[in-house]
Amino acid sequence: MAFEEGLKIELGKQGVIVTSLQELYNWGRRSSVWPMQFGLACCAIEMIATTMARYDMARFGAEIFRPSPRQADMMIISGTVTKKMAPQVVRLYNQMAEPKYVIAMGACAISGGPFKQGYNVLKGIDRYIPVDVHIPGCPPRPEALLQALITLQKKIDGQPLTGEGRPRFLDAEAQGEFPVPEQGEHDLEPPSNPAVWPVPLTINK
Amino acid sequence: MASNPYFSLAVLFVAALGFGLTPLGLAWLWGKVFSPAKPNAIKNAIYECGLESKGDAWVQFRSAYYLYAIIFLIFDVEAVFLLPFAVAFTGLGVSACLAMLVFVLLLVEGLAWAWAKGVLTWA
Numbered sequence: 001m002a003f004e005e006g007l008k009i010e011l012g013k014q015g016v017i018v019t020s021l022q023e024l025y026n027w028g029r030r031s032s033v034w035p036m037q038f039g040l041a042c043c044a045i046e047m048i049a050t051t052m053a054r055y056d057m058a059r060f061g062a063e064i065f066r067p068s069p070r071q072a073d074m075m076i077i078s079g080t081v082t083k084k085m086a087p088q089v090v091r092l093y094n095q096m097a098e099p100k101y102v103i104a105m106g107a108c109a110i111s112g113g114p115f116k117q118g119y120n121v122l123k124g125i126d127r128y129i130p131v132d133v134h135i136p137g138c139p140p141r142p143e144a145l146l147q148a149l150i151t152l153q154k155k156i157d158g159q160p161l162t163g164e165g166r167p168r169f170l171d172a173e174a175q176g177e178f179p180v181p182e183q184g185e186h187d188l189e190p191p192s193n194p195a196v197w198p199v200p201l202t203i204n205k
Numbered sequence: 206m207a208s209n210p211y212f213s214l215a216v217l218f219v220a221a222l223g224f225g226l227t228p229l230g231l232a233w234l235w236g237k238v239f240s241p242a243k244p245n246a247i248k249n250a251i252y253e254c255g256l257e258s259k260g261d262a263w264v265q266f267r268s269a270y271y272l273y274a275i276i277f278l279i280f281d282v283e284a285v286f287l288l289p290f291a292v293a294f295t296g297l298g299v300s301a302c303l304a305m306l307v308f309v310l311l312l313v314e315g316l317a318w319a320w321a322k323g324v325l326t327w328a
Contacts, residue, residue: 068252088255094247095255098240169241176243 022161029073029099030061030156033149036072036096037065040089041079043106043139050142060149069095074152076145077131080108080115081122083188090180093129098169098176101156103148104131107138114138127192129178272324275315283312 008018039047051057051065066072069092081089093102104125107113112123125131132155133148140148159167168174178196181188192199206212251258290297290305297305319325 070252091247091250091257092255094245095250095252098243169243174243175245177245177247180247 023157025161026157026159030153033060033062033074033101033152033156034064034066034072035062035074035076036069036092037067038075038092039078040081040085041108043078043109046139046142047076047078047105047145050145055142055146057146057149060146060153062149069093070097072096073099074101074103075129076103076105077109077125078105079139080113081125083120083122083183086122086125086128086188087180087182089125090128090178094176094178094180099167100169101132101152102129103133103135103145103152105135105145105148106140107136110134110136122188124197127197128181129193130196272319272322275319276324279312279316279319283309 011018039045049055051063057063062074069075073096075093075096077089093100102125104110108115108121109125112118112121115121116123126134133151135144135148137144159165161170168176179190179193181190183189251262286305286308
């Protein structure tokens with residue numbers, strides 16, 4: 001049941017805390033986002049630094065890096081995704097339990113970065129899996145990763161549990177399988193997943 | 206029943222058991238009722254660091270590895286027992302000495318076996 005924001009603040013001033021099931025549920029989810037323990041390239045070093053005492057990712061409830069996708073909520077694509085590695089990354093994302101989130105860390109994970117012209121580098125992991133937060137940088141500072149985590153927490157906080165705009169895991173109709181690409185003759189097959197990444201229209205004049 | 210001196214222990218034991226099992230049960234119930242399961246073939250596949258698993262996971266190890274187990278027992282586990290044996294040697298009774306002797310002799314037999322098998326020769 002929806003209630004007025006003003007009334008809630010007024011009650012809070014009088015020492016009465018009012019919440020909704022949705023807020024409570026999302027508060028629990030965003031406060032224990034467990035990342036998956038895997039690094040791809042140099043960004044992984046920054047990711048490791050973020051978990052250590054100086055930057056202390058534990059402040060946000062995300063310190064428990066799980067070595068198995070079955071126990072992880074969040075995947076940090078920390079570095080260059082080569083075409084050799086992309087099928088494994090997509091398969092690991094598939095094997096994570098719902099609800100799952102993805103942070104694309106650094107220029108390479110977003111677009112291929114400085115290696116975009118390379119024949120063996122995937123030009124952005126969002127061609128195959130849905131990315132929730134992109135962080136630019138080469139590599140991004142640990143503060144940027146923390147910012148991404150806070151952004152993700154805000155996103156989780158705002159997700160409605162019912163009706164339009166609810167996340168995939170609460171939609172019984174939505175499918176949870178993301179096809180794993182295979183090594184083709186010249187490129188990965190298929191080169192992208194049209195369900196998550198509509199191929200941009202190229203106009204040659 | 207309540208007059209039994211062990212009654213309070215039994216109560217504590219049941220409480221401890223409930224303390225451990227209740228969260229497990231609740232987690233199981235939560236998983237059954239509320240968890241948003243979206244199973245598919247890729248998700249249910251064997252986890253092998255992102256690679257496709259090849260063959261069966263129930264493989265048998267070669268029995269020849271027992272030699273490593275013997276060597277490990279002789280040179281690692283035996284040392285753990287020999288040290289306290291040596292420290293307490295002067296105050297030991299006959300039966301303790303005999304038990305230790307049997308243990309050491311068994312391992313010496315293993316050493317002789319491994320030696321005869323040629324495990325101790327490198328290159």
